[in-house]
Amino acid sequence: MQTATENRRWSKEYPELGTGPVPAESCISPEYFELERERVFRRTWLNVGRVDDIPNAGDFFVRELAVCKTSILVIRGKDGVIRGFHNVCSHRSNKLVWEERGTCRGALACHFHSWGYNAQGQLTGVPDEENFHDIDKSKLGLTPVTTDIWEGFIFVHLGAQPQETLTDYLGGVAEQFKGAAFHKRTRTHTYKVEENANWKVALDAQNEAYHLPFQHRYSFPGMFVLKDNRYLRLSGVKLYNHHAVWSTTYNSESTPTPTGALMNQLNTATTNSRLPMLGDFDFFVIFPNFVILQFRGIEDDYYMTYNFWPLAVDRCIWEIKFHFPPAETAGQRLSQEYLKHRICDVLQEDAVAHETLQAGLTSRAKTHLILQDDEIQIRQFHKVLEDYMGFFNGRGH
Amino acid sequence: MAEVPLPEPFQSLEPFRDWALATERERRAKRLSSSMEEIQAFYDALFPQLEAVVAYLDRFPLDQLPEEAQPLYHLTLSLVEVTSAVELYHHPHIFEAIEPARFRRVE
Numbered sequence: 001m002q003t004a005t006e007n008r009r010w011s012k013e014y015p016e017l018g019t020g021p022v023p024a025e026s027c028i029s030p031e032y033f034e035l036e037r038e039r040v041f042r043r044t045w046l047n048v049g050r051v052d053d054i055p056n057a058g059d060f061f062v063r064e065l066a067v068c069k070t071s072i073l074v075i076r077g078k079d080g081v082i083r084g085f086h087n088v089c090s091h092r093s094n095k096l097v098w099e100e101r102g103t104c105r106g107a108l109a110c111h112f113h114s115w116g117y118n119a120q121g122q123l124t125g126v127p128d129e130e131n132f133h134d135i136d137k138s139k140l141g142l143t144p145v146t147t148d149i150w151e152g153f154i155f156v157h158l159g160a161q162p163q164e165t166l167t168d169y170l171g172g173v174a175e176q177f178k179g180a181a182f183h184k185r186t187r188t189h190t191y192k193v194e195e196n197a198n199w200k201v202a203l204d205a206q207n208e209a210y211h212l213p214f215q216h217r218y219s220f221p222g223m224f225v226l227k228d229n230r231y232l233r234l235s236g237v238k239l240y241n242h243h244a245v246w247s248t249t250y251n252s253e254s255t256p257t258p259t260g261a262l263m264n265q266l267n268t269a270t271t272n273s274r275l276p277m278l279g280d281f282d283f284f285v286i287f288p289n290f291v292i293l294q295f296r297g298i299e300d301d302y303y304m305t306y307n308f309w310p311l312a313v314d315r316c317i318w319e320i321k322f323h324f325p326p327a328e329t330a331g332q333r334l335s336q337e338y339l340k341h342r343i344c345d346v347l348q349e350d351a352v353a354h355e356t357l358q359a360g361l362t363s364r365a366k367t368h369l370i371l372q373d374d375e376i377q378i379r380q381f382h383k384v385l386e387d388y389m390g391f392f393n394g395r396g397h
Numbered sequence: 398m399a400e401v402p403l404p405e406p407f408q409s410l411e412p413f414r415d416w417a418l419a420t421e422r423e424r425r426a427k428r429l430s431s432s433m434e435e436i437q438a439f440y441d442a443l444f445p446q447l448e449a450v451v452a453y454l455d456r457f458p459l460d461q462l463p464e465e466a467q468p469l470y471h472l473t474l475s476l477v478e479v480t481s482a483v484e485l486y487h488h489p490h491i492f493e494a495i496e497p498a499r500f501r502r503v504e
Contacts, residue, residue: 218491257485330462347500
């Protein structure tokens with residue numbers, strides 16, 4: 001097992017990030033949050049779902065993007081193409097679709113005057129059309145939103161003109177995951193937690209392994225304390241242009257719980273396609289608010305995703321999705337339920353910390369975050385954020 | 398309403414039939430509303446047989462479980478639901494966690 005024993009190794013690898021404290025004002029300032037709407041969330045590619053969420057022609061889902069003050073309709077057309085639109089009727093701007101997901105059979109009709117749209121976003125029906133003045137239905141389709149797909153993940157961009165294509169924006173992350181068999185795993189469980197925390201406070205709290213042996217001492221005793229790596233130093237860190245990944249190893253010697261031991265013996269579902277992993281556990285942060293977590297399993301790998309959706313400077317929704325190889329037997333399903341259950345215990349502990357952190361920051365007792373070398377990815381995240389925001393308020397040198 | 402009895406080898410689990418719940422929401426609610434004694438009794442009854450139960454269930458494809466196997470399958474899911482309460486916390490709740498209702502399963 002490879003361990004990191006050298007002190008402060010990552011800052012030597014990425015000296016440009018500095019080593020000083022990071023200002024915390026960005027997590028509590030309402031003015032900063034207002035600027036983030038424009039400068040971050042309208043200038044970056046945002047993951048809103050996966051192609052398997054809408055497998056058939058006419059399938060759609062709606063995303064309430066509160067941070068961009070809009071609602072987005074993502075729909076698969078009769079031609080199989082997935083498109084994104086503002087969920088707004090062309091007539092007088094009523095919200096068009098009110099369901100979170102569904103299938104368009106024929107037309108999506110506005111609740112106000114029943115203007116109808118097909119699955120390609122074209123306006124197809126206007127009641128009492130003859131009484132309007134020179135309207136041209138072909139020019140009154142839904143307003144498109146720039147939409148693209150990467151390895152099955154659907155992204156939208158709400159800027160008028162994206163400066164980079166999705167692939168360019170993802171950069172090295174796209175290369176790392178090229179051909180990854182995400183599509184062979186199925187989304188089995190989705191959770192949402194509405195939190196009294198800034199979206200970055202929630203994300204930062206997840207974006208390191210330092211806390212695992214301490215905060216999760218009840219839910220995973222011993223798991224994160226390795227004999228030759230007792231503070232769970234990271235086994236890898238890779239910082240990209242906008243994004244980052246860090247990896248850890250597990251303690252394979254830690255004594256499993258009785259149920260855990262039994263689950264380890266069950267035959268597990270496999271896809272015969274390992275995920276392209278860097279460690280036993282990889283945490284990819286795709287700026288600004290999307291995370292892919294890869295887990296090394298005994299016979300096959302599984303993954304989770306997080307999306308942190310800002311609602312206000314001190315409120316966000318943490319969206320959590322599990323993706324496992326399709327289970328064919330009860331035993332396979334049960335072992336997945338067990339992993340999910342244990343992880344959810346941890347996440348329920350994490351969620352409480354997001355709020356206690358926010359409360360502490362809001363008190364302004366402290367003005368900066370003090371980060372150690374294995375928290376360099378948080379330092380990098382705040383630097384990327386500052387670059388988008390166009391400020392320089394001291395990264396620490 | 399007559400219920401299909403549990404398969405022959407597992408009829409000792411009949412007294413715990415109220416743990417045979419089809420949804421995660423129901424199973425979580427059952428854990429949170431049960432005493433540790435009730436949880437422990439359920440665990441003690443099922444855990445020693447879990448391997449045999451899974452071997453029985455694995456004779457069928459998951460999407461074609463016979464009617465009498467369904468409640469048995471749901472019992473195993475409830476066992477997973479209580480596993481950390483019994484094996485780690487010795488309490489129905491997780492320590493230092495947000496209110497369970499706020500951690501919403503949406504799909």
